[in-house]
Amino acid sequence: MTIEVRVPTLGESVTEATVATWFKKPGDTVAADEMLCELETDKVTVEVPAPAAGRLAEILAPEGATVAVGALLATIEEGAQAAAGSAAKSGEAAGAGAAKGSAADAAGDRVEVKVPTLGESVTEATVATWFKKVGDSVAADEMLCELETDKVSVEVPAPAAGTLAEILAPEGATVSVGAPLAVIAASGGASEAGTSAAPRQAQAETPAADAGAKHADVEHAPSARKAMAEAGLSPEAVEGTGRDGRIMKEDVARAVAASAQASASAPSPAPAASPAAGTPAAQAPRAPVPAEDAAREERVRMSRLRQTIARRLKEAQNTAAILTTYNEVDMSAVMDIRNRYKELFEKKHGVKLGFMSFFVKACCHALFEVPEVNAEIDGTDIVYKHYVHMGVAVGTEQGLVVPVVRNAHEKSFAQIEKEIAELGRRAREGKLSMAELQGGTFTISNGGVYGSLMSSPILNPPQSGILGMHKIQERPVVVNGEIVIRPMMYLALSYDHRIVDGKGAVTFLVRVKEALEDPRRLLMDL
Missing domain, CATH: 3.30.559.10 (Chloramphenicol acetyltransferase-like domain)
Structure with missing residues (x-):
């Protein structure tokens, strides 16, 4: 049975939207109410959920397309394909879990902490503060971290008691709803998980030997990776201001602006070039600051709200x-x-x-x-x-x-x-x-x-x-x-x-x- 996915009502006086992002591609298995794509209007961002479980058969409105309310976005094949896809997906997940095998897995259950629902039309947040570090014991419902959106702050509680075995999204990371934040080794696995996590934490705190190694060990922001690809920049060419040198989208914009300024050969200033699609217009880079002044300055990343x-x-x-x-x-x-x-x-x-x-x-x-x-x-x-x-x-x-x-x-x-x-x-x-x-x-x-x-x-x-x-x-x-x-x-x-x-x-x-x-x-x- 084929099910149609159409553009939902977008709000008072809003009649059309632009397809911003597809989270699934044709052939992917989808669950009922799982987010398929994101639409942007001049007022809000709207997520479109799957009306039923099955397989995404066809995308009829690609990213960048302008669509009216009620227009056809995609089709889903419902039926046996859904069950088959779910089984395959479960098998893959089980295989991945087995491949990760650690002392914590053998000694007790590992509980994944995920980004909760953030509110209507809010799809991502920034990890503002971790209240716990790897190896710490946590109680059920104890606050683990705080997420910041462009409107409100959200605290994330521990879903179970145990030991914080791994932090998957460090402070400064941009995360989507449902993305994994951390892993808790519940009950019996706590002690061994804390022990096995200690070398990993120490390794993360050890300075990298060179720029290449530094960037290889750090998970950069997804938006920054996309911006670097569009600008033709490698991570080594961008100075990251996030935690542990993590490259943020704003860092890429600064690097693009600095590169354009350095390559200008005309004696008179050239008009500012339009930013590449998907990257924000960047301000001119700061003038060089004397070392004695730089030592007395503090650089703090703007919150999403700011x-x-x-x-x-x-x-x-x-x-x-x-x-x-x-x-x-x-x-x-x-x-x-x-x-x-x-x-x-x-x-x-x-x-x-x-x-x-x-x-x-x-x-x-x-x-x-x-x-x-x-x-x-x-x-x-x-x-x-x-x-x-x-x-x-x-x-x-x-x-x-x-x-x-x-x-x-x-x-x-x-x-x-x-x-x-x-x-x-x-x-x-x-x-x-x-x-x-x-x-x-x-x-x-x-x-x-x-x-x-x-x-x-x-x-x-x-x-x-x-x-x-x-x-x-x-x-x-x-x-x-x-x-x-x-x-x-x-x-x-x-x-x-x-x-x-x-x-x-x-x-x-x-x-x-x-x-x-x-x-x-x-x-x-x-």
Whole structure:
């Protein structure tokens, strides 16, 4: 029986995608729900699972092809082939296990530690920290290592008690969901496994005699190997910055840039060459640093989250026509309400009454009056949102994340405060899900908590507006012809000038200012 594999629904307003990677090739045996390929859209990455077990008969959309929702990707032959393939695969696995034969295998069971599911559309992570080393005893469910994705951190527990016999993915390695991380020698095999692992660990820590030997003993990042092949570079020509000299994708990009600069013979600088397909555009290499300064520097690899933040912010600057307009708001009325009702509010709702709920409600009112600030560009169309999913920027140790309060326009002050408090806590603990970080239509960023008096926030694509809050500071202002001291805050609205005109941006900020200076307007929907 032949089963068709088709492009799944890709999300609201997304009608097509590009086939990024096939994990299987024709003739391979596949299990039900096993990942066949990965599709990329302009918003998210989507994995396509096998609808049934069998054999991959034909790939109809190769890597790089653009496919529409519902289009045919591949076909699977279901039936006897699946059982035969599974048996063959089991035999191969058994043979491989026998070939590995070690003292640990003979004395007890070996348990493989694998990369867990990382969240919707997240397919790989970086090994950030190992809490155990080879030879250490581990208890069941004890944390072995921490993985970093571009959104959250994930801790990996030990599936069984025993001794950590082997680490297969060192710190800095990029690993896919389901990939092996380590091997635990369970129960009886613990002592011998630890003993046999010790020489291997010592050998790994011994400096290599030459560059060739160093690169031969180190497993380089898969993305780096692909980039080196495309650039025609050997591992000896690239200086690895990963653990034990492991070559990362960024190292290859630097080597390509350095090679291009060294080979340039013209006296005047030549235009920068386009990067090879599959490799990122590299920055110019650093100028030589004196040895005395180099000794006082520290090189730390960017986390995946920081890399994603950098990429998205640069994309926003490159694609949107960002402009910022400013205003100021007298916070006296909001502060009076908070001081008067904060104890009653916390007693009834179990959460403190903060400023953020006032700003969220004020922005919701203003967004419905100036809908282009709550819209986005999709090709040659403008998509207007008749709802508000409010992104609230939260600073964490790993970087800035923007969890989303969904349907904020329908929620009360108490509901908004509770949700923001919970999302903020989960963000700082690295426990946000992908769903909680997607779908925002507008964003509020509060730089005032760090003491910022004025700033120009950058858009969070594909959104068309972001409001920057700042520090409340007492300043002299003129009220009814008299100079008085009032708690004032500067507001900044950065917007995409391709959608939002100056009049709309100014009107939006004025409506936010009016709602905050007279909060009764929020209650009467004015």
